Amino acid sequence: MTHARTLYDKVWDSHTVTADDGGPALVYIDLHLVHEVTSPQAFEGLRTAKRKVRRPDLTWAVADHNVPTTDGREGHVADPESRAQLAALDENARGFGVGYFPLTDERHGIVHVIGPEQGLTQPGKTIVCGDSHTSTHGAFGALAFGIGTSDVEHVLATQTLRMKKSRNMRVTVEGKFGPGVTAKDLALVVIGRIGTAGGTGYVVEYQGEAVRALSMEGRMTLCNMTIEAGARAGLVAPDDKTFAYLQGRPHAPQGGRWTEALAYWRGLVSDPAAQFDREVVIDAASVVPHVTWGTSPEDVAPITAHVPMLDKFADAGKRTQVERALAYMGLGAGQDLDGLRIDKVFLGSCTNGRIEDLRAAAEIMRGRTLAQGVVMLVVPGSDAVRRQAESEGLHDIFRAAGAEWRKSGCSMCLAMNPDVLGPGERCASTSNRNFEGRQGRDGRTHLVSPAMAAAAAVTGHLTDVRRLAPQGDAR
Amino acid sequence: MTPFNTLTGPAAPLPLANVDTDAIMPKQFLKTIKRSGLGKFVFYDMRFQAGGGERTDFVLNRKPYRRATTLIAGANFGCGSSREHAPWGLADFGIRCVIAPSFADIFAANCVKNGILCIALPANEVEALAALAANPATSEMTIDLPLQLIIAADGHGCRFEIEPERKNLLAAGLDEIGVTLQQESDIARFELARVRREPWRNTEDSRP
Numbered sequence: 182m183t184h185a186r187t188l189y190d191k192v193w194d195s196h197t198v199t200a201d202d203g204g205p206a207l208v209y210i211d212l213h214l215v216h217e218v219t220s221p222q223a224f225e226g227l228r229t230a231k232r233k234v235r236r237p238d239l240t241w242a243v244a245d246h247n248v249p250t251t252d253g254r255e256g257h258v259a260d261p262e263s264r265a266q267l268a269a270l271d272e273n274a275r276g277f278g279v280g281y282f283p284l285t286d287e288r289h290g291i292v293h294v295i296g297p298e299q300g301l302t303q304p305g306k307t308i309v310c311g312d313s314h315t316s317t318h319g320a321f322g323a324l325a326f327g328i329g330t331s332d333v334e335h336v337l338a339t340q341t342l343r344m345k346k347s348r349n350m351r352v353t354v355e356g357k358f359g360p361g362v363t364a365k366d367l368a369l370v371v372i373g374r375i376g377t378a379g380g381t382g383y384v385v386e387y388q389g390e391a392v393r394a395l396s397m398e399g400r401m402t403l404c405n406m407t408i409e410a411g412a413r414a415g416l417v418a419p420d421d422k423t424f425a426y427l428q429g430r431p432h433a434p435q436g437g438r439w440t441e442a443l444a445y446w447r448g449l450v451s452d453p454a455a456q457f458d459r460e461v462v463i464d465a466a467s468v469v470p471h472v473t474w475g476t477s478p479e480d481v482a483p484i485t486a487h488v489p490m491l492d493k494f495a496d497a498g499k500r501t502q503v504e505r506a507l508a509y510m511g512l513g514a515g516q517d518l519d520g521l522r523i524d525k526v527f528l529g530s531c532t533n534g535r536i537e538d539l540r541a542a543a544e545i546m547r548g549r550t551l552a553q554g555v556v557m558l559v560v561p562g563s564d565a566v567r568r569q570a571e572s573e574g575l576h577d578i579f580r581a582a583g584a585e586w587r588k589s590g591c592s593m594c595l596a597m598n599p600d601v602l603g604p605g606e607r608c609a610s611t612s613n614r615n616f617e618g619r620q621g622r623d624g625r626t627h628l629v630s631p632a633m634a635a636a637a638a639v640t641g642h643l644t645d646v647r648r649l650a651p652q653g654d655a656r
Numbered sequence: 657m658t659p660f661n662t663l664t665g666p667a668a669p670l671p672l673a674n675v676d677t678d679a680i681m682p683k684q685f686l687k688t689i690k691r692s693g694l695g696k697f698v699f700y701d702m703r704f705q706a707g708g709g710e711r712t713d714f715v716l717n718r719k720p721y722r723r724a725t726t727l728i729a730g731a732n733f734g735c736g737s738s739r740e741h742a743p744w745g746l747a748d749f750g751i752r753c754v755i756a757p758s759f760a761d762i763f764a765a766n767c768v769k770n771g772i773l774c775i776a777l778p779a780n781e782v783e784a785l786a787a788l789a790a791n792p793a794t795s796e797m798t799i800d801l802p803l804q805l806i807i808a809a810d811g812h813g814c815r816f817e818i819e820p821e822r823k824n825l826l827a828a829g830l831d832e833i834g835v836t837l838q839q840e841s842d843i844a845r846f847e848l849a850r851v852r853r854e855p856w857r858n859t860e861d862s863r864p
């Protein structure tokens with residue numbers, strides 16, 4: 182009798198080329214996604230060593246971090262260093278013959294949005310990218326994680342990685358979410374519960390009724406944020422929703438191959454008797470819309486609450502960090518979160534830049550306009566998301582409200598392209614990191630769900646989206 | 657990568673603890689698309705004045721240390737950010753060995769991947785070597801990796817320990833990629849077995 186295994190165990194076992202007892206194993210990589218910032222030195226390394234990309238057919242490149250999101254960007258990128266990184270990716274992708282989605286390609290988008298969209302992301306695959314939010318792809322039951330530049334080169338050259346196995350953690354979310362609560366709120370609650378280092382050394386599998394009830398978009402949001410809890414990867418076992426999402430996508434298996442794949446994918450679940458090294462249980466009904474108030478994703482609170490008092494933190498180190506965070510954020514302990522004035526709203530990123538996210542925000546914004554002085558950027562996660570939103574008329578809702586309708590890219594998720602916060606500006610953002618300076622030097626980030634971002638946009642302050650009923654023509 | 661056998665050249669003393677990777681390679685040099693050419697930025701803020709002129713008091717700006725091949729530093733060398741730009745810069749400058757009482761983990765791991773030997777020694781031995789290195793007349797040192805020996809200008813030898821796996825990587829001049837490529841037949845066999853078992857994984861026919 183074989184022993185009971187978790188989903189992670191199964192994917193791991195089926196990818197070990199050689200396992201050295203106690204030492205690192207050699208793990209096969211099924212899909213390597215490449216972007217412009219962490220790959221130039223890896224490609225240069227290949228050239229210097231006169232090596233090839235071992236499996237160009239399993240390697241896909243796209244520029245997303247550095248790209249402007251304004252019209253006409255294909256013609257000219259103003260920042261010379263960004264331009265050089267984009268040119269390098271172009272040259273490397275073409276020179277090494279790897280799959281490539283150039284800026285002009287209608288499949289362009291953020292690397293973690295287009296992988297699933299194109300059907301490249303599939304259950305049971307091992308997926309890597311020189312980017313920590315690669316964990317997004319775990320929503321499909323793939324083992325997906327971020328790597329550094331040397332490892333990018335290692336995968337390019339060998340299609341494998343030397344690594345040690347992580348431990349298993351299970352987060353079970355039972356029950357049903359209340360209205361206005363999204364996967365983003367659940368993700369923030371999980372990070373708040375276990376802390377930004379709570380997942381260190383683990384791969385987290387999400388189970389339970391509330392996780393099954395999430396759409397594929399919601400599962401991606403959840404797995405995306407898993408890295409902010411320090412875990413190597415997040416996983417959701419594939420089910421009929423997963424298969425329905427994938428069927429017919431350009432790179433999904435077709436015809437008879439689809440049937441074969443499906444039979445295999447259905448076995449990708451944790452055995453009922455499988456043991457997890459750590460268990461966390463969350464009651465979905467207790468999750469309410471959340472916001473971050475500090476400069477670490479674990480600094481979260483319900484929108485109905487206030488900035489915590491310092492004496493709530495027993496650990497002196499954390500207390501010092503919170504003091505510093507509050508000074509940076511321009512907040513006082515005990516201050517109400519609802520009602521906090523904001524300057525900008527960012528709707529987008531690989532966390533919340535998919536069609537369902539835009540729909541959720543549009544639903545709140547329909548028939549409303551931006552509050553006085555608020556600037557809002559709506560940045561679809563991919564060109565496909567943009568086209569879909571336009572076909573549904575969502576762009577008209579955003580534009581009518583006074584928001585900017587942009588082209589796909591990482592945009593204001595990180596301060597690496599022209600979309601940045603100014604010093605002291607406060608932003609309700611659907612992205613994933615609220616670190617100091619992440620969205621621009623001295624910028625202040627509050628992480629929220631798309632619906633909460635929309636509520637902030639139309640009221641001009643952080644507020645509980647559950648108090649805003651949809652308005653206007655609810656076609 | 658060039659195999660590391662023996663290394664002879666000036667050793668530069670940098671008797672500071674907790675030199676972080678930010679100090680070794682400041683953030684303004686990370687937007688580069690190269691890993692080569694970073695030698696001119698290594699220790700940038702220590703080496704250059706705000707206006708760009710060299711600080712004559714910094715060791716790497718003086719003879720014979722301009723061509724230093726070894727650096728002798730304080731404890732916890734290479735702490736902070738995991739940026740591989742730090743070892744890239746050191747190697748490009750010509751430094752292939754760092755001797756210190758201790759190293760930050762990630763930095764030491766990154767060094768092996770870039771052909772740099774990190775030698776950890778008891779603090780008193782590091783100080784003795786640094787004292788010899790501080791005198792230009794006795795600054796030349798030979799590092800013998802196969803024998804695991806540092807031979808100072810006065811003929812004195814000092815043994816060091818190194819993990820066998822790291823020693824093999826450096827001595828063979830193999831990066832981790834080189835080592836993995838020696839398992840090419842394992843990888844090819846794995847691929848073949850899988851395509852037979854799970855034919856739907858074969859993506860070659862689905863390229864655009």
Ligand code: SF4
Nearest residue numbers: 314530531591594595
């Ligand atoms: S959207 Fe943000 S988190 Fe996602 S890949 Fe881009 S920069 Fe990274």
